[in-house]
Amino acid sequence: MPYRYKSIRNMACAVSTAALIALAPSLSLAAGNVTFGQPVEPAGLDPTVGAPVASGEVTWQNVFEGLVAVDRDGNITPQLASAWTLSDDGLTYTFTLRPDVTFHNGVTFDSTTAKFTLDRILSKDSTNGQKALYSVIDSVDAPDTATLVLHLSKPSSNLIYWLGFPSAVMVEPSTADSNKTTPTGTGPFKFDEWRKGDRVLMSAYDGYWGEKPSLDAITARFISDPQAQAAAILSHDVDVFGKFEAPELFSQFKGDDSLSTHVGVGEMEIVAGMNNTRPPFDDIRVRQALMMAVDRNILIQGVESGFGNPIGSHFSPASPYYVDLTGEYGFDIDAAKALLAEAGYPNGFEFTMKVPTRSYATRSAEILQALFTQIGVMAKIESSDFPAGWIKDVFKDTNYDMTIIGHAEPLDIGIYARHPYYFNYNNPAFDAVMDDIAAATTPDARAAGFKKAQEIIGHDVPALFLYSAPKLGVWDAKLTGIWENGPVPSNDMTDVSWSE
Amino acid sequence: MNAASKYMRRAAGYLFVLLVTSFLIFVLIEAAPGDPAEIMLGTSAQPDTVAALRAELGLDRPMMVRYASWLGGVITGDLGNSYTYGTPVAELIGDRLAVTVPLTLLATLLAIGISLPLGVWAAARPGAVTDGVATIFSQFGIAVPNFWIGLLLILFVSLGLGWFPAGGFPGWGDDFGKAFSALILPAISLAIPQAAVLTRVTRAAVIEVTHEDFVRTARAKGLGRNRALWLHTVPNAMLPVVTMLGLQIPFLISGAVLVENVFTLPGIGTLAYQALSQRDLIVIQNVVLMFAIIVIIVNLIVDGLYAVLDPRLRTHK
Numbered sequence: 001m002p003y004r005y006k007s008i009r010n011m012a013c014a015v016s017t018a019a020l021i022a023l024a025p026s027l028s029l030a031a032g033n034v035t036f037g038q039p040v041e042p043a044g045l046d047p048t049v050g051a052p053v054a055s056g057e058v059t060w061q062n063v064f065e066g067l068v069a070v071d072r073d074g075n076i077t078p079q080l081a082s083a084w085t086l087s088d089d090g091l092t093y094t095f096t097l098r099p100d101v102t103f104h105n106g107v108t109f110d111s112t113t114a115k116f117t118l119d120r121i122l123s124k125d126s127t128n129g130q131k132a133l134y135s136v137i138d139s140v141d142a143p144d145t146a147t148l149v150l151h152l153s154k155p156s157s158n159l160i161y162w163l164g165f166p167s168a169v170m171v172e173p174s175t176a177d178s179n180k181t182t183p184t185g186t187g188p189f190k191f192d193e194w195r196k197g198d199r200v201l202m203s204a205y206d207g208y209w210g211e212k213p214s215l216d217a218i219t220a221r222f223i224s225d226p227q228a229q230a231a232a233i234l235s236h237d238v239d240v241f242g243k244f245e246a247p248e249l250f251s252q253f254k255g256d257d258s259l260s261t262h263v264g265v266g267e268m269e270i271v272a273g274m275n276n277t278r279p280p281f282d283d284i285r286v287r288q289a290l291m292m293a294v295d296r297n298i299l300i301q302g303v304e305s306g307f308g309n310p311i312g313s314h315f316s317p318a319s320p321y322y323v324d325l326t327g328e329y330g331f332d333i334d335a336a337k338a339l340l341a342e343a344g345y346p347n348g349f350e351f352t353m354k355v356p357t358r359s360y361a362t363r364s365a366e367i368l369q370a371l372f373t374q375i376g377v378m379a380k381i382e383s384s385d386f387p388a389g390w391i392k393d394v395f396k397d398t399n400y401d402m403t404i405i406g407h408a409e410p411l412d413i414g415i416y417a418r419h420p421y422y423f424n425y426n427n428p429a430f431d432a433v434m435d436d437i438a439a440a441t442t443p444d445a446r447a448a449g450f451k452k453a454q455e456i457i458g459h460d461v462p463a464l465f466l467y468s469a470p471k472l473g474v475w476d477a478k479l480t481g482i483w484e485n486g487p488v489p490s491n492d493m494t495d496v497s498w499s500e
Numbered sequence: 501m502n503a504a505s506k507y508m509r510r511a512a513g514y515l516f517v518l519l520v521t522s523f524l525i526f527v528l529i530e531a532a533p534g535d536p537a538e539i540m541l542g543t544s545a546q547p548d549t550v551a552a553l554r555a556e557l558g559l560d561r562p563m564m565v566r567y568a569s570w571l572g573g574v575i576t577g578d579l580g581n582s583y584t585y586g587t588p589v590a591e592l593i594g595d596r597l598a599v600t601v602p603l604t605l606l607a608t609l610l611a612i613g614i615s616l617p618l619g620v621w622a623a624a625r626p627g628a629v630t631d632g633v634a635t636i637f638s639q640f641g642i643a644v645p646n647f648w649i650g651l652l653l654i655l656f657v658s659l660g661l662g663w664f665p666a667g668g669f670p671g672w673g674d675d676f677g678k679a680f681s682a683l684i685l686p687a688i689s690l691a692i693p694q695a696a697v698l699t700r701v702t703r704a705a706v707i708e709v710t711h712e713d714f715v716r717t718a719r720a721k722g723l724g725r726n727r728a729l730w731l732h733t734v735p736n737a738m739l740p741v742v743t744m745l746g747l748q749i750p751f752l753i754s755g756a757v758l759v760e761n762v763f764t765l766p767g768i769g770t771l772a773y774q775a776l777s778q779r780d781l782i783v784i785q786n787v788v789l790m791f792a793i794i795v796i797i798v799n800l801i802v803d804g805l806y807a808v809l810d811p812r813l814r815t816h817k
Contacts, residue, residue, distance in 0.1 A: 041774065043540055043583075043584035043585065043778060044584070044585070044586055050540045050541055050542070050553075051540060051541055051542030051544075051545075052542075053542070124548075124552070125552045125555070125556070126549060126552060127541070127549060127552055127553040127556060128549065129540075129541040129542045129544055129545040129549065130544055130545075131545070131546060131549050132544065132545075132546050133544075180586045181585070181586055181587055195595075195671060195766065196585060196587070196592060196595060196766065197595075197596065197766030197767075197770050197771060197774070198668065198669055198671075198764070198765075198766035199668075221668065221764075222764070223667065223668075223764045224761065224764070225761050225762055225764065227651055227654075227762065228654075228666070228667045228761070228762055228763065228764050231654045231655075231658060231659060231666035231667060232666055232667055232668065232764070234659050234666070235658055235659055235662070235665070235666040237665060237666055237667065237668055385533075385534075385777075386777075387534070387539050387777070387778075388532070388533060388534025388539055388777065388778075388779045389533050389534060391534060391535075391538050391539060391543065392533045392534050392535065392538070393533065395543055396538065409544060
């Protein structure tokens with residue numbers, strides 16, 4: 001049957017020829033281009049509309065800038081405002097604006113555009129997801145083109161910080177409505193094209209007021225699957241993954257000399273929130289006992305392959321105000337059992353964990369479930385579709401016993417003073433401390449306030465404080481200037497360059 | 501009954517099916533938990549901001565009003581604006597079809613190109629080496645999911661050999677070769693499971709026809725084994741293969757959802773997946789309705805092919 005072998009050989013030949021024909025050169029390394037990857041494609045590119053995280057990761061500092069900015073160390077620096085003063089009563093901010101700033105469409109930035117931006121955030125039909133952060137602003141004045149005055153309804157030491165965030169970037173009135181799809185800002189890069197579902201293309205803006213960036217063009221690529229993210233960075237289709245979210249795949253990058261890896265600190269705290277009004281979680285002793293049943297190190301090992309820092313309160317270890325409270329209700333099975341017995345549950349109890357469909361959450365839930373059995377507590381795990389199902393069921397309707405979620409907003413300990421909020425936690429002493437922080441006029445008073453706040457919830461345990469998520473970065477070894485830590489979720493490419 | 505009125509009745513039947521489908525799609529998607537405005541604004545938003553966005557998106561109108569306005573729009577060709585992207589849905593779907601249609605076509609061609617020769621060769625001599633190869637291939641192809649094949653291809657062919665990009669799609673505008681090569685590995689991952697099923701069906705159909713009287717007659721009047729096989733057996737075995745192909749195309753489209761995610765292709769599958777997790781209701785409604793239309797069109801084409809393949813099924817005047 002020689003003919004049969006021949007035909008198989010013919011087929012093999014045809015297949016390999018087809019493969020060769022299809023093989024097109026796939027190299028795209030122009031000198032001044034950088035492609036950065038991120039897992040979530042934003043719903044729109046304007047961070048002042050909707051939720052700011054994913055849109056800010058593309059456009060903040062690249063396309064859009066604010067009056068002030070949070071820098072890579074988490075400090076506030078001047079940006080479109082070159083200087084500012086705060087009145088002695090803490091009620092009036094006066095900003096001096098830079099004179100030489102233009103938007104990408106050529107319109108000059110001045111106090112009128114700045115006032116427009118802030119009024120738009122505060123307006124009745126505003127769809128800015130962070131509007132509440134700025135609601136302390138009572139009115140905005142523009143006495144001359146270079147001066148902007150904010151009148152506050154009460155002192156707020158946090159406001160200047162929030163003005164440096166993506167949700168308060170400056171926009172131009174005539175393009176404000178179209179910024180969602182074609183963003184026009186004052187940043188070093190202008191928007192070129194959004195290939196939806198795939199990438200956003202940006203290139204250097206010739207009329208930029210500040211120092212010109214070294215890169216000619218930047219591209220944001222959206223890759224949701226962790227395996228595909230790893231493949232993209234290993235094949236150098238993507239140059240930077242500032243926040244790589246699959247720690248179990250991270251170690252493979254270390255052996256690759258063409259890549260550099262960076263373990264930075266992020267702002268996300270992973271907490272197991274409890275429904276503080278629903279028995280048995282309404283008993284502080286039960287919550288404390290559950291906290292003592294958790295071995296945070298085992299959890300971090302299992303969930304994040306050992307990357308991440310244990311926390312004892314709702315605060316990032318990256319913050320200068322951080323207090324280490326992990327020892328207060330540290331891992332102690334005997335003490336946990338004793339406290340549970342004292343609360344009236346010597347044989348434990350059963351409850352349900354509603355776990356969002358995120359890998360860190362489902363893995364944490366399984367480990368917590370195992371840890372809780374040691375004190376006789378039986379947790380049933382129920383999966384909750386994230387974001388849609390979880391936001392409705394847990395976050396809004398608070399129809400849950402315990403859940404697990406990462407809080408990504410920086411400096412967000414104030415959520416425990418929100419009523420209503422999904423923890424259903426209410427401690428007037430804590431609320432008073434948050435008011436004190438807002439009214440603080442000195443850095444020391446602010447630091448003291450944050451310390452107190454951490455201690456109160458560290459003791460009350462409205463949520464099990466698990467760990468602070470790492471910011472795992474991997475990028476081309478020849479790239480410099482990328483943010484290692486993440487005080488703001490972003491991919492600031494302003495200072496990035498290729499080294500020879 | 502003449503042919504024209506028969507086709508009219510069939511077309512009316514399909515339109516009715518589409519109408520019912522559109523209503524079911526709308527009601528089922530509405531019933532799923534999750535408010536698009538809340539999801540878009542994130543967990544920090546205040547109730548008044550959510551209400552403002554709901555009004556902007558038109559979500560504050562009663563359900564039946566929204567259904568009527570969607571249906572009216574679909575009929576007049578206006579599919580509405582995506583909640584999340586803010587751009588017309590028709591434009592979004594059009595952009596994505598430019599990836600998914602070539603991808604599924606390429607996968608279908610590959611599947612036919614693999615399964616037809618393989619199935620016929622296997623059936624020509626049941627129990628021979630080629631039959632063994634075909635059986636092993638179809639077992640493998642049916643057993644492994646397409647996304648796993650995709651991951652293996654990325655690992656060995658993209659990262660190992662560097663022949664093809666590991667994912668992403670450069671767009672048709674810049675460089676046709678580059679865009680086409682980005683579709684090859686995804687098409688192979690999609691095609692292998694399809695080819696496996698088709699190989700099985702082809703093999704079984706050909707073996708069955710081989711035992712028919714007319715094949716024996718053809719051989720008896722002196723036709724060679726191969727000529728009898730290709731001229732008489734294969735054409736008469738195509739009916740079940742075409743039926744199976746028609747059934748597979750909807751599966752191919754749903755398989756594209758997974759494969760597009762693995763290869764990060766901006767196709768209709770990733771659009772559907774993303775819209776679903778963001779509760780971009782208007783996009784989901786239109787995409788699902790489009791899937792329904794595609795299934796109906798494929799059915800029509802398969803019906804037409806029957807008539808081509810089997811003269812007995814042609815309508816008599």
